[in-house]
Amino acid sequence: MSVPRTYLNYVVTEYGAVDLLGKSQRERAERLMSIAHPHFRDELWQAAKVLYWP
Numbered sequence: 001m002s003v004p005r006t007y008l009n010y011v012v013t014e015y016g017a018v019d020l021l022g023k024s025q026r027e028r029a030e031r032l033m034s035i036a037h038p039h040f041r042d043e044l045w046q047a048a049k050v051l052y053w054p
Contacts, residue, residue, distance in 0.1 A: 011035065026052040 009021045016035035020028050029052055033044045 013037075 009019060011018050011020060011032060013035045015037065018031040018035055020031060023031065026048075029048045033041055033048065036044055
C-alpha cells in the first residue's frame with residue numbers, strides 16, 4: 001500500500017525513527033537520510049544537494 005507523503009508521520013528503521021509531520025521536502029530528506037543505512041548516507045547526501053541545495 002502507498003500513501004501520499006503528506007499522510008506519513010513516522011518512519012522507523014533499524015537505524016532510528018523520525019517524525020516527518022509538517023516538514024518541508026528538504027527537512028524530510030535530511031531526516032530520512034539520518035536513519036538510512038550508513039553505507040548509503042554519503043550517496044544520499046550528494047543526491048540531496050543536487051535536488052534541494054542548488
